Amino acid sequence: MVIRFKSIFNLFTLSALMLSLLGSALTFTPAYAANITVDTSADENNTGASCSLREAIIAANTDAAYGGCLAGSGSGTDTIAFADNYTITLSLGTQLPLVTTTISIKGNGATNTIVRANAAANTVTYRVFEVGGAGILTLSGLTVSNGVCLEACGGGGGVYNAGTLSASNVTFSANSASNGGGIYNSGGTLTLLGVNFNSNSASSFGGGIFNDGGINSTLTNINFSANSASNGAGMFNESSSPTLTKVTFSANVASIRGGGMYNSSSSPTLTNVTFSTNSAVNAGGGMNNEFTSNPTLTNSTFNANTAGFGGGMSNDTSSPTLINVTFSGNIAGKTNGGGMFNNGNSSPTLKNTLIANSGTSGDCKNDSTSSLNVASTNNLLESAGTACSQTNGVNGNIIGSDPNLGTLTGSPAHFPLNSGSPAIDAGDAAICAATPVNNTSQNGIVRPQGNRCDIGSYEFDPLPAVLSSIRVSANPTSAASVDFTVTFSESVTGVDLTDFSLTTSGVSSTAVSGLSGTGSVYTVSVNTGTGAGKIRLDVLDDNTIIDLNLNPLSAGFTSGQVYTVRTTTFTDVPTSYWAWQYIERLASAGVTGGCGTGIYCPDATVTRAQMAVFLLKGIHGSSYTPPAVGLSTGFGDVPVDAFAAAFIKQLAAEGVTSGCGNGNYCPDSVVTRAQMAIFLLKARNGSGYTPPAVGVSTGFADVATDAFAAAFIKQLVADGITAGCGNSNYCPNDSVTRAQMAVFLVRAFNLP
Structure with missing residues (x-):
């Protein structure tokens, strides 16, 4: 084992020595x-x-x-x-x-x-x-x-x-x-x-x-x-043919031509470019195009450039394309086209382009050999006398109108369109949507903001506004909390509880308590506090609510709907009464003032004479007064000086009723729930109204399919005006009380 270990060690040492000796030859230089x-x-x-x-x-x-x-x-x-x-x-x-x-x-x-x-x-x-x-x-x-x-x-x-x-x-x-x-x-x-x-x-x-x-x-x-x-x-x-984007040419001076830019046999592409206060002695204070130069300009502005010919632009044997370009305040000598001068068979194409405020030098001037390309469309030229032969109302052109421009602003600088400018929503939407505009604008706003895009480099972005503040909950109300729906003209952000205030009368300790929603619609919850009175939700103009383009609200809002809270118009109808809300709505709409001094008589029955008044005011509004009764009411039991005589005659004239038979109206008879179904549906839908066939069932156990007013009763339920009297019954022969009448009328005529 020892011998073998030494052999391996010696072999490793030899290999390392060889690599070391070859090091310089193997060096890699990256x-x-x-x-x-x-x-x-x-x-x-x-x-x-x-x-x-x-x-x-x-x-x-x-x-x-x-x-x-x-x-x-x-x-x-x-x-x-x-x-x-x-x-x-x-x-x-x-x-x-x-x-x-x-x-x-x-x-x-x-x-x-x-x-x-x-x-x-x-x-x-x-x-x-x-x-x-x-x-x-x-x-x-x-x-x-x-x-x-x-x-x-x-x-x-x-x-x-x-x-x-x-x-x-x-x-x-x-x-x-x-x-x-x-x-x-x-x-x-x-x-x-x-x-x-x-x-x-x-x-x-x-x-x-x-x-x-x-x-x-x-x-x-x-x-x-x-x-x-x-x-x-x-x-x-x-x-x-260079490509220029977000470029400004300002206060450049040419002793001959092309104060800002001179193109010779060149066709540059310019997007969001501004030529401002440049000058040339001869031609093209902003831009001079010669020798078949055909540049394309998009979302660009020419301001206060000057030259002998073509203060903004001069074209000689050249045909540039201008799309959503604004010229304003450019000046040339005599009447040589303050905005644009075309000569030498030039044929520029102008689309959604605005030329104005050129003084006596005129907006656009052609020599005898030049004209705008026939594809030119939707342009605004203020000077009718120097509009390069364009005609007002033809091809979407607006000729002879002040574009109502704002003050030069931004970088690159551009002219805003003031509210009411005829250039707003007057451009060709297809041109704006297509290349090279691609629904962009020089002020960075996506086109269109209205029904159509605007003429010129600028897209008008109206400030967001509050459209409405409407009640969501039932009104009148005795609830501890109610909701409002606030709708803005466009999607906004930055909305919080501090953006709202309450205008109240008769109540105290009210508070804005909750907020939900996004985009253009928000729901605001309000605690109704204590006491009886009215509550309105207002929107504050504190510059914290902004649209997607960072524009603040145009104004606050103080004309929203109002809640009536715990108010008792009649002493005999407390807030705890089952029909309190409907009776209050009926009174608020001016349909009734009650049955006496400060009372409503909710459990009293409704007579046919009273019904005539109720129905016509429900149809025509609280201020309605029928025509004078004349020599006869048309009914033998209704003298001309009787209570509600004029209303009874008019109710018959409108085809809602023909009386109770034998030439009589029966003004003192009590109205039944079956009769009420007919009265309401004819009053709401017209004298010629016929409800759908009743079919195999009316939906009520006590109303047979062939019963009097069966089809009207079934339709009254289908319209959401009643659900019957309970236990799957309608009680067609029961008398209608004044409380029930309030419910019927509010639902039938959608009284606020």
């Missing part, structure tokens, strides 16, 4: 991305122990240590970060090295990491960054400023991109070039998110960006402000 840290604000090139930004780019490109910087990885993305907040000035007099590999430069925020060509603008002759055809550069959290690239330099004061450039949370400021003051994108891929272009300039094209043949350019949450150029002060697109 591919990984390098992290290079810039630790100086100085612009150095292979001098000193510090790692400058210039040296870091060289190290990443060459995959070799350079200056004080670590080597790049050789594969993957090399990330360059900053040890501190630096303002780096390119003092060596040249741009940063050409990016030829995959590099990510991560600053500490646009105000903390600044890379600039010089401390002052327009004082050097070189740009800041350049990306080669094979290069992939990602910038984030920094500012690029004061680069200059004129004429022979080739353009792109901030960045020249021939490869792939991505930037997020970056500011391009005070860069200048012949083309592309901020960025010149030369056939490369451009992806921008949360980027600001401010005060950049170009002597020719694209103060902010010159997009020259860019194959894939995507701009999201971008702001172009106070940039300048001869053409396309904010952005110039040449043979490219």
